[in-house]
Amino acid sequence: MLQQSTKFLPVLVAGLALAAPFTARAQTAVATAHPQYTKALTDLRLARALLMVPDDTPAKKFSVTAAGDIDQAMAEIKRASIDDGKSLDDHPPIDANVSHRDRLHEAQALIESATRDLNAEEDDKAALGWRAKATKDVADAHAFVLAAVNNEKDKPKKS
Template identity: 40%
Template sequence: MKLNKAFALPLLLSAVAAISACSTGHAFADEPGRHPAYLHALTDLRAANWMLEHRRPEDGAIADDELIARDEIGAAFNEIKRAAIYDGKDVRYHPEVDTPLPRDGRLHKAVDLLRKVHNDIAREEDDPGTRGLQHRALEHVDAALHAAEHAIGEVRRHERMKE
């Protein structure tokens, strides 16, 4: 079958345009919209949750505060994910964790990550549709932060009792 030259050039240009649209779309899909901090907050919440879930044998019994922190992280994650979707983010995109996650000092690292999440999402929200989501997410993050800090206090009390 012979291709007519009159149709070949437009067909070629259409194919090039389609390929380029697909490839550049992915490059910009990582942080679309106005608030890339939502995606970073989701990544940091995943990391904080990982820190709480991955206990060492010497960590002892799991504290109620750790369970509360994990529940609050899950609730905050859901609120932030909804806000990110509302804002047009591709929530399948996962920015890399800013720092490696050592298991030593896991509660302290979880606290650091939760503080970072708070700072990321506490920025002024210009979209009235996501302000409620942002507010609820901040409440959950702060509750998780408080519970993780309390868990650190409990660990310190137990360590003093051993001495």
């Protein structure tokens, strides 16, 4: 039985090698058709990373909730149009010298950018429901980031 299945192994490998360029081309075509979704995913991925930098401030609970909303929004965006295949950790490095409050403000700006991208015109009527859910999740994340900013206390300045 093993000998029979190994006979087809070269055929299987060759078939996969031939299919790979078509799969990559299809993913590129989808990303090109919806560049605003790709940009929204990129912004949300970085915003999430900024929110998940360890901290022990009162704002932490809001940051964690916002990150959960971002996860839900990203899942909806992927259902609506495209899965760019990138992991949550695929983002620029986070500057360790930036204050937590400044990271929250940067996350807020990224979420606002993603909101603008999600509000771009959509031709695919089937994607509208998923996009609406993603937009709601992004709005929820934005509200929690604002709550985190409002609960983040400035550290006293050294004299």
